[in-house]
Every structure is written in C-alpha cells, then in structure tokens.
Amino acid sequence: MKQLERANQFDEAAFTALKDEIAAYVAGPAEAWAQRIERERRVPPELWQELRARGYLSLAAPAEYGGRAIPFTRYLELIELFSMSHASVRMIVHVVNGTWRAMDRFATGEQRRSFVIPSVKGEIKIAFTLTEPTAGTGADLRCSVTREGDTYYLSGEKHLITFGTMCDYWLLFARVAGTRRADGTVALLVDRRAPGANVTAMDESMGVRGTDHARLSFDRAPVPVANRLGDEGQGLAIALGGFLTPSRISVAMSCVGLARRAQELAIEYAGKRETFGKTLAQRQAIRFMIAENATDIEAARQLVLHAARRWEADDPDAAMLSSMSKLQAVEMLTRVTDKALQIHGGIGFWQPNAIERVYRDARAQRFEEGTNEIQKTVIARELLGKADA
Numbered sequence: 239m240k241q242l243e244r245a246n247q248f249d250e251a252a253f254t255a256l257k258d259e260i261a262a263y264v265a266g267p268a269e270a271w272a273q274r275i276e277r278e279r280r281v282p283p284e285l286w287q288e289l290r291a292r293g294y295l296s297l298a299a300p301a302e303y304g305g306r307a308i309p310f311t312r313y314l315e316l317i318e319l320f321s322m323s324h325a326s327v328r329m330i331v332h333v334v335n336g337t338w339r340a341m342d343r344f345a346t347g348e349q350r351r352s353f354v355i356p357s358v359k360g361e362i363k364i365a366f367t368l369t370e371p372t373a374g375t376g377a378d379l380r381c382s383v384t385r386e387g388d389t390y391y392l393s394g395e396k397h398l399i400t401f402g403t404m405c406d407y408w409l410l411f412a413r414v415a416g417t418r419r420a421d422g423t424v425a426l427l428v429d430r431r432a433p434g435a436n437v438t439a440m441d442e443s444m445g446v447r448g449t450d451h452a453r454l455s456f457d458r459a460p461v462p463v464a465n466r467l468g469d470e471g472q473g474l475a476i477a478l479g480g481f482l483t484p485s486r487i488s489v490a491m492s493c494v495g496l497a498r499r500a501q502e503l504a505i506e507y508a509g510k511r512e513t514f515g516k517t518l519a520q521r522q523a524i525r526f527m528i529a530e531n532a533t534d535i536e537a538a539r540q541l542v543l544h545a546a547r548r549w550e551a552d553d554p555d556a557a558m559l560s561s562m563s564k565l566q567a568v569e570m571l572t573r574v575t576d577k578a579l580q581i582h583g584g585i586g587f588w589q590p591n592a593i594e595r596v597y598r599d600a601r602a603q604r605f606e607e608g609t610n611e612i613q614k615t616v617i618a619r620e621l622l623g624k625a626d627a
C-alpha cells in the first residue's frame with residue numbers, strides 16, 4: 239500500500255491515480271456489490287475484505303498506525319467518490335476511516351495498541367454506540383455504569399447502532415450512575431461478547447440497505463475499567479468533541495457525492511428519454527433543473543471544503559462551520575435528489591431504477607451526525623450563546 243505523504247511532500251500524481259482507481263471501482267465492482275446487497279439485503283463479509291485489501295479502510299489514518307496518511311481535505315475528495323456508490327459501501331469507508339480519530343486523542347499507549355491500530359488495520363470492527371431509545375442524544379444519556387474494583391457494570395439500552403451486531407467492540411457512551419449532564423459520562427470499549435449484553439438486529443430500513451443496525455440492552459454487563467477512554471466526565475467530550483467536527487464534514491461531503499450521483503443519473507436519463515419529439519435534455523424546464531442542481535452541489539462542496547480547511551487550521555469556528563456544512567449539504571441533497579427523481583418521471587419511482595435507491599439512501603443522511611435541528615442548535619449557540627431558546 240502506497241503512502242501518499244513522504245517528508246511532508248504530498249504525491250499528487252499518486253493521489254490522482256488513486257482517485258481514478260476509486261472512480262473506476264465505484265462504477266464497476268462496487269456497483270455489482272450494490273446490486274447484490276439490494277437483492278440479498280445484507281452486506282457480504284467479502285465486501286469488507288475487499289475494501290480492506292484495497293486499502294480503502296485506512297486512507298486517513300497516520301502512517302505509523304498502518305494508514306495512508308492522506309490529509310483530511312484530500313481524503314474528502316475520496317469520500318465524495320465513495321458516496322456515489324451504494325450507501326452501505328460509503329458507510330463502511332466513512333465509519334472505519336473515522337472511528338480511530340474518536341479514540342486516538344484519549345487512548346493510552348496500551349489502548350492504542352489494542353484498539354486504535356487494529357481498527358485501522360481492519361483486524362477489529364468498532365461500532366460507535368451513542369443513541370438511546372429513551373433519551374436525547376448527548377447530556378441526556380441514561381445508560382449507566384457502577385464501579386466495583388477494576389470493573390464497571392453496564393446497564394441500559396441503545397438502538398440504531400451501525401455495525402452493532404457484527405462488531406467486535408462497541409465504543410459506547412454511558413454515565414456513572416447518579417451523575418447528571420456531562421459530569422460522570424464515560425466512553426467505554428465494550429466487548430461484543432460481554433455477559434449481560436443482549437443484541438438484536440433492527441428491522442429492515444428504508445435506505446442504507448444491508449448495513450446491520452442493532453438494538454442493544456445491557457444488564458450489569460462487566461467492562462474492565464482499563465477499557466475506558468479518557469477520564470470519568472470525558473465521555474461526552476469524546477463522543478461529541480474533537481471527533482464530531484471532522485466526522486460531520488465527512489458526512490457533508492457524502493451528501494455532495496450522493497447528490498453528484500443523482501445528477502449524473504438525471505443527465506443520463508434526460509439525454510435519452512424523448513417526449514413529444516424531443517429529448518428531455520432539450521426542454522428548458524429540465525435544463526433549468528439540471529443547472530440548479532449543479533449550482534447547488536458546487537456551493538455545498540465549497541462550503542464543506544472551507545469547513546475542512548478551517549478545521550485543519552485549528553480555527554475556533556470550525557465546529558460551527560462543520561454544522562453549517564452538514565446542514566447546507568443535506569438540504570442540498572434533498573433538493574437535488576427530488577429534482578433528479580422528477581426528471582426520471584414515474585419510472586424513477588420503481589426498482590431497480592438507480593435513482594430509486596439514491597433517493598432512499600439520501601434520506602438517511604438527515605440523521606447521521608445529527609439532525610438539521612441539532613445543527614441549527616449548534617450554530618445558534620455559537621452566535622447567541624448558551625441561553626435557552
């Protein structure tokens with residue numbers, strides 16, 4: 239696997255070759271996987287193996303962890319391409335290329351060796367486990383632990399957890415029993431086989447088909463205190479702190495990639511479908527939709543890249559910009575996929591038309607890394623302070 243950064247010199251030629259390779263992979267083999275996933279309603283384990291063998295799961299991680307050390311802004315150019323593929327392909331690439339970052343800042347040397355590096359190398363799978371069925375996401379957490387000696391005992395529920403049934407560890411956020419708000423929150427690496435952990439696969443979803451999502455419940459499941467990242471009280475900082483900003487930006491770029499795919503399909507269809515003696519591409523109404531979509535996509539892409547550069551430069555506004563970019567990009571994706579489906583006419587509403595899948599997959603993006611309401615809350619808090627609305 240080729241490193242792209244040597245002695246601080248980014249190898250542009252190698253990067254262009256990698257982009258070409260990924261674009262060809264997305265249009266060819268990944269499309270074949272997509273059709274199989276839609277048919278079988280599951281992600282075959284061989285897809286994980288193939289993505290790992292191609293080096294696509296360790297693009298952004300540092301070279302000393304076994305990654306390809308691609309700078310974040312440049313990595314976004316790749317996630318844009320992967321997002322033109324099936325949402326389950328994009329999900330694997332996005333999650334594995336980001337989870338190490340959530341753990342790394344707080345990991346001890348031993349935890350880095352046991353969890354961070356094996357995750358980059360694809361030897362273990364880690365599921366980000368925050369959302370709860372009976373609480374708001376964040377300081378509202380209800381999953382709790384009690385400590386007895388060197389062991390925490392974990393009780394509570396989680397749901398909607400991507401890779402939650404097939405992972406090796408849950409990177410799970412809970413609170414020390416009896417604490418409130420952010421105080422006492424903890425980030426734990428919980429062994430998937432821990433006694434007292436009960437795992438159920440969620441029912442079939444509207445989009446992102448094939449990716450497993452889990453409902454979890456814990457009844458005094460033991461977790462070694464040594465598996466806690468950071469200190470007691472830092473759980474939410476790990477879940478929502480430094481990791482979330484780049485992850486939101488990456489999700490925002492995923493919206494750009496999926497919108498680009500919708501636009502590609504709309505242009506292709508408009509060029510071949512004839513009504514009343516002319517192709518749709520010759521009709522001004524359709525041409526305007528395509529022009530609006532192109533403008534919308536490019537505007538979102540530039541805001542996403544701006545947020546990424548500000549994050550790389552340690553700008554204090556980077557968190558707000560990441561929320562702005564996610565909000566803008568997902569709103570753009572909603573508009574673009576709606577117009578792209580409209581251009582397809584009624585047949586676009588039916589499987590196996592590719593736009594049907596893209597439209598369903600696009601809807602999921604309005605939840606990932608926080609809803610629009612949460613992004614607006616973050617932006618308003620930066621502008622107006624923390625006072626309750």
Ligand SMILES: Cc1cc2nc3c(=O)[nH]c(=O)nc-3n(C[C@H](O)[C@H](O)[C@H](O)COP(=O)(O)OP(=O)(O)OC[C@H]3O[C@@H](n4cnc5c(N)ncnc54)[C@H](O)[C@@H]3O)c2cc1C
Pocket residue numbers: 365366367368369370373374375397398399400401446602605606607608609610611612
């Ligand atoms: C495909 C998919 C994959 C996912 N993968 C994961 C995963 O791997 N790990 C994980 O932990 N979670 C995962 N989630 C969960 C996702 O992060 C949440 O669905 C999302 O953050 C919203 O939280 P919620 O579902 O609890 O909605 P709720 O908190 O119940 O909110 C419901 C609605 O009310 C709004 N709302 C809630 N609180 C407020 C407020 N204070 N002010 C204004 N509006 C509010 C929300 O914006 C939303 O529109 C996944 C979800 C999906 C769809």
